[in-house]
Amino acid sequence: MRKSVVTISLNSEQVLMFYKRQKERVRAVSEDGTSISLPFDIIAQFVSHHGIHGRFEISYDSSGKFKGIRKVG
Template identity: 35%
Template sequence: MALVVVDVALAAHKFLDMYQGKSKYLLVQSRDGRRIQLPLTIFRPFLTHSGIYGTFEVEFDQNYRLLDIKKK
């Protein structure tokens, strides 16, 4: 299993692009320098009126399938 830490700062109007069909993924850079494409839907539980902001731990299995995401 792999654990990746990412910092996200996404304004609410950008998240709306997902609902409008303009965006499905968020490209982020992990703290160790890797670039990771994550589905926007996994961030839905963390969405506030101002957007999605914070540090997240993303866990993958050995095949790089998403297992879990937690806000630190």
């Protein structure tokens, strides 16, 4: 299984844009330099009053299909 680690930092105003459907995908660069575009629904579980902040490990199967995400820092 492939994995990527990204740092995401969205304040509460930026998160609100996703809930209003003004945006649908979060773009980030992984620690190995790969550009990643995630549907907001994947990281919505990590929303707090301050937004979304932290390092996340994203798992993919051999064909690149999303398998899971977890906060690592």
